[in-house]
Amino acid sequence: MVATPIESPSLIEIAKKTRDSARQLATLSSQERDRAIEAIARSLESAAPEIIAANEADCKQAQIDGISKALLARLKLGETKLKATIDGVRDVKKLPDPVGQVQIHRELDEGLILKRITCPLGVLGIIFEARPEALIQITSLAIKSGNGVILKGGKEATRSCQTLVKVIKQGLANTKVNPDAVQLLATREEIQALLKLDEYVDLIIPRGSNDFVRYVQDNTRIPVLGHADGICHLYVDKAANIEKAVEIAVDSKTQYPAACNAIETLLVHKDTAAQFLPKVAEALGRHKVELKGDEITREFLNIAPATEEDWKTEYCDLILSIKVVDSLEAAIGHINTYGSKHTDAIATEDNFAAESFLSQVDSAGVFHNCSTRFADGFRYGFGAEVGISTQKMPPRGPVGLEGLVTYKYQITGNGHIVADYTRANAKSFTHRDLT
Amino acid sequence: MVATPIESPSLIEIAKKTRDSARQLATLSSQERDRAIEAIARSLESAAPEIIAANEADCKQAQIDGISKALLARLKLGETKLKATIDGVRDVKKLPDPVGQVQIHRELDEGLILKRITCPLGVLGIIFEARPEALIQITSLAIKSGNGVILKGGKEATRSCQTLVKVIKQGLANTKVNPDAVQLLATREEIQALLKLDEYVDLIIPRGSNDFVRYVQDNTRIPVLGHADGICHLYVDKAANIEKAVEIAVDSKTQYPAACNAIETLLVHKDTAAQFLPKVAEALGRHKVELKGDEITREFLNIAPATEEDWKTEYCDLILSIKVVDSLEAAIGHINTYGSKHTDAIATEDNFAAESFLSQVDSAGVFHNCSTRFADGFRYGFGAEVGISTQKMPPRGPVGLEGLVTYKYQITGNGHIVADYTRANAKSFTHRDLT
Numbered sequence: 048m049v050a051t052p053i054e055s056p057s058l059i060e061i062a063k064k065t066r067d068s069a070r071q072l073a074t075l076s077s078q079e080r081d082r083a084i085e086a087i088a089r090s091l092e093s094a095a096p097e098i099i100a101a102n103e104a105d106c107k108q109a110q111i112d113g114i115s116k117a118l119l120a121r122l123k124l125g126e127t128k129l130k131a132t133i134d135g136v137r138d139v140k141k142l143p144d145p146v147g148q149v150q151i152h153r154e155l156d157e158g159l160i161l162k163r164i165t166c167p168l169g170v171l172g173i174i175f176e177a178r179p180e181a182l183i184q185i186t187s188l189a190i191k192s193g194n195g196v197i198l199k200g201g202k203e204a205t206r207s208c209q210t211l212v213k214v215i216k217q218g219l220a221n222t223k224v225n226p227d228a229v230q231l232l233a234t235r236e237e238i239q240a241l242l243k244l245d246e247y248v249d250l251i252i253p254r255g256s257n258d259f260v261r262y263v264q265d266n267t268r269i270p271v272l273g274h275a276d277g278i279c280h281l282y283v284d285k286a287a288n289i290e291k292a293v294e295i296a297v298d299s300k301t302q303y304p305a306a307c308n309a310i311e312t313l314l315v316h317k318d319t320a321a322q323f324l325p326k327v328a329e330a331l332g333r334h335k336v337e338l339k340g341d342e343i344t345r346e347f348l349n350i351a352p353a354t355e356e357d358w359k360t361e362y363c364d365l366i367l368s369i370k371v372v373d374s375l376e377a378a379i380g381h382i383n384t385y386g387s388k389h390t391d392a393i394a395t396e397d398n399f400a401a402e403s404f405l406s407q408v409d410s411a412g413v414f415h416n417c418s419t420r421f422a423d424g425f426r427y428g429f430g431a432e433v434g435i436s437t438q439k440m441p442p443r444g445p446v447g448l449e450g451l452v453t454y455k456y457q458i459t460g461n462g463h464i465v466a467d468y469t470r471a472n473a474k475s476f477t478h479r480d481l482t
Numbered sequence: 483m484v485a486t487p488i489e490s491p492s493l494i495e496i497a498k499k500t501r502d503s504a505r506q507l508a509t510l511s512s513q514e515r516d517r518a519i520e521a522i523a524r525s526l527e528s529a530a531p532e533i534i535a536a537n538e539a540d541c542k543q544a545q546i547d548g549i550s551k552a553l554l555a556r557l558k559l560g561e562t563k564l565k566a567t568i569d570g571v572r573d574v575k576k577l578p579d580p581v582g583q584v585q586i587h588r589e590l591d592e593g594l595i596l597k598r599i600t601c602p603l604g605v606l607g608i609i610f611e612a613r614p615e616a617l618i619q620i621t622s623l624a625i626k627s628g629n630g631v632i633l634k635g636g637k638e639a640t641r642s643c644q645t646l647v648k649v650i651k652q653g654l655a656n657t658k659v660n661p662d663a664v665q666l667l668a669t670r671e672e673i674q675a676l677l678k679l680d681e682y683v684d685l686i687i688p689r690g691s692n693d694f695v696r697y698v699q700d701n702t703r704i705p706v707l708g709h710a711d712g713i714c715h716l717y718v719d720k721a722a723n724i725e726k727a728v729e730i731a732v733d734s735k736t737q738y739p740a741a742c743n744a745i746e747t748l749l750v751h752k753d754t755a756a757q758f759l760p761k762v763a764e765a766l767g768r769h770k771v772e773l774k775g776d777e778i779t780r781e782f783l784n785i786a787p788a789t790e791e792d793w794k795t796e797y798c799d800l801i802l803s804i805k806v807v808d809s810l811e812a813a814i815g816h817i818n819t820y821g822s823k824h825t826d827a828i829a830t831e832d833n834f835a836a837e838s839f840l841s842q843v844d845s846a847g848v849f850h851n852c853s854t855r856f857a858d859g860f861r862y863g864f865g866a867e868v869g870i871s872t873q874k875m876p877p878r879g880p881v882g883l884e885g886l887v888t889y890k891y892q893i894t895g896n897g898h899i900v901a902d903y904t905r906a907n908a909k910s911f912t913h914r915d916l917t
Contacts, residue, residue, distance in 0.1 A: 073841070074838075074841050155856070159856075161862060169844070249874045250875070268699075270873075270874075270875050291897035294897055295899060298899035298900055383505070401894070403509075405892050406508070406601075407508075407509060409505070409604070412891045412892075413890055414895070415893070415894040416895045416896055416898070417897070417898040418898065418899045418900050421594075421900060426911065427588075427596060428588055439603050440705050440888055441888055443888055443889060443890070444891045453878055454876060455845065455848055455878070455879070456847045456848070456879045456880075457840050457847075457848050457849070458847070458849045458852055459836070459851065460851045460852030462726035462730065462852070463851070464730060464737070464853045464855075465737050465855035465856060466737050468861075469737070476861065
């Protein structure tokens with residue numbers, strides 16, 4: 048007898064297994080899913096030393112490979128970060144169940160009842176960079192929402208991810224959730240293959256650089272949750288309160304410059320430029336922000352020129368371009384032309400101007416007299432954020448657990464047929480909403 | 483001086499014009515949009531003779547070109563159909579405004595108020611076949627929902643479409659809606675170009691053959707509302723009431739066989755096959771339905787064999803494939819493998835079996851003891867249907883006006899900055915829902 052060599056399972060086999068386990072997961076009760084999440088938290092707690100050791104090995108190798116300090120900081124999963132992440136798992140458990148919510152409950156006719164009810168999407172494909180705690184967060188969100196998940200972490204986090212998935216599967220082993228619902232891919236080549244699996248994967252969430260997200264969007268038929276660029280603006284209107292506007296500008300630019308909801312361009316009404324520009328330049332200077340300006344701005348400030356390219360650039364850094372505009376309409380026009388439909392704000396005491404801005408700016412977030420940095424699922428009170436979408440179709444903006452579920456229409460009847468509603472002397476629909 | 487030749491505007495120019503007019507349309511009040519819809523209805527009424535003449539010219543040419551009787555019937559827009567369509571325009575006017583609905587209204591902190599509010603998508607691209615009244619319906623739905631629309635009708639309806647758009651623009655001329663919000667494309671080549679305009683077009687709605695819809699889905703980055711296949715099933719459980727099941731099968735197959743929500747395959751539990759199959763075959767025979775069966779089915783019925791290919795086929799005709807299954811699970815497995823996630827039904831008096839079916843079948847519509855033909859926006863009480871989606875992400879299933887709007891997050895503050903919520907002794911969010 049010749050022994051058949053054991054081959055590593057193909058990606059399609061992995062995807063099928065995830066799909067099957069996800070179908071079973073979708074039928075579990077809220078309590079059963081919450082118990083599985085608690086089991087994951089406990090398993091992670093027990094295995095903390097093993098997880099930290101694996102992560103330390105990753106960090107050592109990364110240092111040998113010479114990765115940047117910033118990346119190393121994100122890769123590192125010490126005891127404190129792990130504990131906080133496990134607390135986060137229990138926070139996810141406490142969130143309201145996104146599955147089984149009845150959105151429509153309607154009598155179509157006597158004994159013919161329509162329900163629109165939320166249900167899991169199926170299988171999520173998550174591709175993330177260094178941060179290993181992202182794996183823990185997204186897995187708990189997937190199980191909370193009844194979805195299977197296929198994970199692919201960065202190469203530098205290989206040992207951390209393998210250990211985490213092993214520990215998570217151990218936790219699930221004694222629950223109603225089949226451990227096969229959580230899968231980890233090993234190689235970078237599998238990303239391309241994953242993007243082609245539109246039969247098995249219902250949503251891709253890429254977490255990484257703008258270029259990487261754009262690559263994913265351009266190379267898959269699977270819906271993608273996320274955004275490539277975050278080119279956000281603050282427009283300081285002629286009726287702005289200068290002090291508030293300066294504070295909002297500083298916060299929007301400097302509170303976390305690498306975030307997608309930080310501003311890249313400041314638009315200033317010409318009537319307020321002389322008063323506002325020197326003050327904001329001084330305040331931003333204290334935060335070491337490098338300024339670039341258009342011609343008129345440079346009449347007030349001694350700064351480098353901003354070019355057409357600047358209006359299209361997400362600096363992700365302490366750099367800000369400034370443009371003086373003739374009117375509110377010009378500001379709205381600039382934002383709708385150069386913005387990325389993420390988040391844009393107006394500073395003004397004129398409520399009419401604010402209303403025009405909020406209704407005409409074509410972005411997921413339109414803010415009045417507050418920082419663009421508020422654009423965030425946790426700050427919106429969603430309890431979790433699975434991504435921020437800059438697409439026009441919902442889900443748009445910061446997306447909570449709502450983005451991981453869909454709905455189906457259920458009708459129950461008692462032998463009802465359509466012919467009875469179309470023939471002569473047809474029955475008619477009642478369309479009575481039930482509460 | 484040399485005269486510059488007048489060129490026909492390029493598609494990009496048309497798209498930009500539509501985008502600009504749509505931005506303005508998006509700011510109009512409910513009353514202003516409704517007045518525009520009424521103006522369209524009146525303009526169509528006054529121009530009825532001109533419209534009917536143009537349509538008659540199309541029909542004559544189509545007959546010379548030898549188009550099928552079915553297509554000719556769809557192309558023909560007589561007085562009665564036109565009047566009914568104009569009534570439909572006024573029905574759209576009466577629908578609740580889908581724009582400006584507040585979905586979330588939440589205090590994030592004192593003086594910092596979040597609203598999630600519905601707004602138009604922007605510009606719709608609609609590609610439809612022969613039926614010229616589709617142009618009228620979709621234009622009134624677009625304006626109701628605050629969207630601009632770029633239309634492309636079938637070649638055979640050229641004169642009808644040109645006249646209709648001219649008359650619609652005349653109607654809009656004295657309203658707040660810029661007539662440029664409605665555009666008609668002239669040539670088939672422009673379809674390909676339209677699909678590339680993801681910067682200007684927010685949603686494509688293709689109305690046509692399965693192959694055409696698949697072509698559109700495969701050739702654009704713009705979201706597509708619609709479905710290629712409608713492979714729907716009825717599963718007759720061992721606990722089915724045989725008479726109800728026969729009636730549901732007949733209605734689901736024959737009430738309108740070309741519809742996407744008609745069934746293509748009948749699945750029958752083995753324990754009920756002997757009793758059910760002869761009865762359903764007799765009833766379907768009276769409606770001239772051609773039957774194909776798997777091996778076990780053919781032990782009971784003298785019919786042609788069904789092959790693997792049949793389980794994947796949407797006949798759009800009076801043909802039905804039949805398969806005997808061992809269990810409820812096998813039926814669910816077959817549907818989730820071969821179905822198109824459109825609409826699938828179970829006939830059973832066993833509520834536990836029904837619940838399993840409704841929760842485990844992965845389709846937009848899951849029905850118990852009623853015909854699949856109920857899957858329809860009007861029957862669901864949406865007042866309008868812009869398409870039926872078989873994608874997993876919302877909007878899913880029959881889509882009403884809800885599918886033509888999105889939402890944005892508006893926050894109003896009074897100088898609020900994020901730094902105050904992250905520093906030592908930070909302020910905290912209240913996240914209090916306001917009613």
